[in-house]
Amino acid sequence: MRDREWLPGETIPGEQAIAQEYGCSRTTVNRALRELADLGVVERRRKAGTRVVSQPARAATLRIPVVRKEIEQRGSAYRYTLLQRKEMKAPIHIREKLSLPKGGKVLYILCTHYADGSPYQLEERWINLTAVPTAHDEQFEAISPNEWLVLTEPLSNAEHTFSAINATPEQATLLDIEPNGALFVVERRTWSETHTITAAKLFHPGVTFKMISRT
Amino acid sequence: MRDREWLPGETIPGEQAIAQEYGCSRTTVNRALRELADLGVVERRRKAGTRVVSQPARAATLRIPVVRKEIEQRGSAYRYTLLQRKEMKAPIHIREKLSLPKGGKVLYILCTHYADGSPYQLEERWINLTAVPTAHDEQFEAISPNEWLVLTEPLSNAEHTFSAINATPEQATLLDIEPNGALFVVERRTWSETHTITAAKLFHPGVTFKMISRT
DNA sequence: GAGTGGTCTAGACCACCTG
DNA sequence: AGGTGGTCTAGACCACTCA
Numbered sequence: 001m002r003d004r005e006w007l008p009g010e011t012i013p014g015e016q017a018i019a020q021e022y023g024c025s026r027t028t029v030n031r032a033l034r035e036l037a038d039l040g041v042v043e044r045r046r047k048a049g050t051r052v053v054s055q056p057a058r059a060a061t062l063r064i065p066v067v068r069k070e071i072e073q074r075g076s077a078y079r080y081t082l083l084q085r086k087e088m089k090a091p092i093h094i095r096e097k098l099s100l101p102k103g104g105k106v107l108y109i110l111c112t113h114y115a116d117g118s119p120y121q122l123e124e125r126w127i128n129l130t131a132v133p134t135a136h137d138e139q140f141e142a143i144s145p146n147e148w149l150v151l152t153e154p155l156s157n158a159e160h161t162f163s164a165i166n167a168t169p170e171q172a173t174l175l176d177i178e179p180n181g182a183l184f185v186v187e188r189r190t191w192s193e194t195h196t197i198t199a200a201k202l203f204h205p206g207v208t209f210k211m212i213s214r215t
Numbered sequence: 216m217r218d219r220e221w222l223p224g225e226t227i228p229g230e231q232a233i234a235q236e237y238g239c240s241r242t243t244v245n246r247a248l249r250e251l252a253d254l255g256v257v258e259r260r261r262k263a264g265t266r267v268v269s270q271p272a273r274a275a276t277l278r279i280p281v282v283r284k285e286i287e288q289r290g291s292a293y294r295y296t297l298l299q300r301k302e303m304k305a306p307i308h309i310r311e312k313l314s315l316p317k318g319g320k321v322l323y324i325l326c327t328h329y330a331d332g333s334p335y336q337l338e339e340r341w342i343n344l345t346a347v348p349t350a351h352d353e354q355f356e357a358i359s360p361n362e363w364l365v366l367t368e369p370l371s372n373a374e375h376t377f378s379a380i381n382a383t384p385e386q387a388t389l390l391d392i393e394p395n396g397a398l399f400v401v402e403r404r405t406w407s408e409t410h411t412i413t414a415a416k417l418f419h420p421g422v423t424f425k426m427i428s429r430t
Numbered sequence: 431g432a433g434t435g436g437t438c439t440a441g442a443c444c445a446c447c448t449g
Numbered sequence: 450a451g452g453t454g455g456t457c458t459a460g461a462c463c464a465c466t467c468a
Contacts, residue, residue, distance in 0.1 A: 015454065025439045030454075040278060041370065047447040047453050055365050057280035060375050062428065063255060065272035150270050155256065160275050160428045164379035164399035164421030182397040182421070184379035206379030206397070213277065213375045230435065240458045245435075262434050262466040434466085442458080449451095 012049045060213040064160065064186075066147050067113045067121055067202075076115035080144045083174070084110040087129065087136070094126045097189055098196040105129045107136070109145050112174060119175040122203040131195030146200075149190070153197055161187040164206065175205050182206035227264045275428040279375065279401075282328045282336055282361050282417075291330035295359050298389070299325040302344065302351070309341045312404055313411040320344045322351070324360050327389060334390040337418040346410030361415075364405070368412055376402040379421065390420050397421030 015033065019026040033050055036042040040059045043051045071078045090098065090106040100106070107127040113120050125145050127135045138148060166180045175183075186202040230248065234241040248265055251257040255274045258266045286293045305313065305321040315321070321341040328336040340360050342350045353363060381395045390398075401417040 025441090027440080027456095028438060030456090031437090034455090044454065045447070046445075046455085047449080047451085049453065055281045055284060055362070056369075057278040057284070058373055058375075060277040060279055060373070062275040062277060063272040064275055066270045069270060069272070147270070154271075158273055158275070160273075162377060162399070162426040162428075163424060164397040164419070166381075166395070166397045166421070180381070180395055182379040182381045184377070184399075204379070206381070209378060211377040213377075240460090242437095242459080243457060245437090246456090249436090259435065260466075261436085261464075262432085262468085264434065432466100432468095434464100436464080437462085439461080440459095443456085445453100445455080447451105447453080 010051050010054050012051060014049065062160075062211060062213045066150055067123075067144065068147060071113065071115040071120055074115065076120075077117070079114040079117070081112045081114070082109070082139075082141050083112060084108070085140055090126065094199055097199045098126070098128050100128065100130075100196070109140055111140070111144060113144065113146075118208075119177075119205065120208065122171060122174055123200060124203075125198060125200040127198045128196055131192070131197050145198075149198060153190070153192060156190045156192050156197055158191075159189045162211075163187070167203075171203060175203065177205045177207070184209045184211070225266050225269050227266060229264065277375075277426060277428045281365055282338075282359065286328065286330040286335055289330065291335075292332070294329040294332070296327045296329070297324070297354075297356050298327060299323070300355055305341065309414055312414045313341070313343050315343065315345075315411070324355055326355070326359060328359065328361075333423075334392075334420065335423065337386060337389055338415060339418070340413060340415040342413045343411055346407070346412050360413075364413060368405070368407060371405045371407050371412055373406075374404045377426075378402070382418075386418060390418065392420045392422070399424045399426070 015029055016026045019029045022029070033042060033044065037044050038059065040056045041053060043053055065073070068078045068080070086108050087105060088108055090100050090104045094100070094106060095102070095104060098106070107129055109123070109125045109127070111123050113123065123144065123146060127145065127149070129136060132153065134152065140148065163185045165183050165185055167175065167177060167183050169179060171183065172179045172181055184204040184206050188200045188202065190197045230244055231241045234244045237244070248257060248259065252259050253274070255271045256268060258268055280288070283293045283295070300322070302320060302322050305315050305319045309315070309321060310317070310319060313321070322344055324338070324340045324342070326338050327334055328338065338359065338361060342360065342364070344351060347368065349367065355363065378400045380398050380400055382390065382392060382398050384394060386398065387394045387396055399419040399421050403415045403417065405412045
């Protein structure tokens with residue numbers, strides 16, 4: 001069905017018409033078209049019908065696992081080190097990201113994840129202590145905030161931003177790379193239905209790191 | 216339904232059991248669970264049942280549009296410049312990526328995409344001339360290979376790899392950034408059901424570029 | 431071999447949106 | 450106002466895979 005070419009620039013098929021033409025039920029057609037819509041190949045609107053998008057934006061699905069699993073899946077040994085941990089009033093840029101009021105308290109954490117002894121990721125994180133008060137009692141010496149939050153706050157929503165920057169001198173030292181070396185940065189914001197939970201910046205040495213998405 | 220907590224680490228619900236419990240049809244339960252499986256929250260296998268994943272890998276969906284649209288959507292003016300175009304025997308690393316035989320011919324293209332006059336993306340591309348012979352007749356002076364291929368070879372599969380590198384001197388010059396500046400790199404491989412089509416490397420100045428995925 | 435998920439059918443009601 | 454997609458039901462067959 002998805003091979004067939006009635007795909008000129010942007011046209012309008014129908015839904016139960018297709019069902020008749022192919023001799024299948026509308027439910028099936030609906031599912032097929034819905035999947036095509038998810039892929040971005042097709043646009044659907046209630047009364048207007050279904051339109052074949054002219055220049056579809058490729059839908060790439062990434063799987064972003066917990067760092068430890070990511071490292072172990074490459075067959076490397078995982079190690080974690082806590083560098084800094086302090087409770088503080090949220091700085092302005094974090095207040096904005098987490099929609100916190102003036103004076104809102106956060107737990108700031110800086111830590112490193114190693115693969116086979118080499119720095120794999122530098123993690124900088126702010127946890128909203130109003131939303132996750134139990135973080136106050138966790139020292140994050142044995143478990144990384146990444147992993148702890150996945151266990152503690154399941155099924156949260158997230159927004160990811162990917163970018164590239166030149167390492168600051170401190171970052172270069174901590175990640176054991178050349179001064180000014182390229183870093184792959186993942187910024188993550190996480191929230192539940194009621195609260196914003198955490199903001200994180202994850203820095204990967206560019207030489208090492210690749211993020212892959214298939215189909 | 217997705218609020219309910221029978222989410223201990225990893226357990227096993229049933230499918231038509233759930234349908235009865237919630238007083239809805241199995242079709243509906245199936246769809247719900249299938250969507251949760253797509254999100255990576257749940258794992259399903261035929262005989263074994265459905266398991267709540269303990270540390271789910273976040274599924275982030277990216278939309279990767281045609282460069283021109285990406286730029287125009289930011290409200291910027293788009294301009295495109297062809298820098299180089301030559302037919303050649305595929306170098307080894309491209310032969311591997313495109314599964315080409317020795318001596319397989321490709322069309323190599325180097326070009327730049329500008330947003331409001333500033334370099335936005337440096338595109339380096341190899342097109343498989345066996346699979347897409349019509350590329351031979353296209354000069355790519357008026358239209359970018361990116362856009363041309365989306366029009367010519369619709370509905371192809373793709374694999375994307377994201378990484379960060381330091382710009383080479385040439386890249387820094389072409390993109391008008393500092394020497395050694397960080398670049399956000401998208402590598403793309405594209406294939407149809409029968410052929411590998413193209414391999415591309417897309418370089419974005421790290422200072423400018425961000426790639427965002429929501430939920 | 432038996433039970434699970436994967437997929438389909440035929441029919442129905444509804445919300446939305448456009449013309 | 451009417452037609453579209455969105456979603457649901459009740460029932461069915463099949464393929465896979467575990468025990």
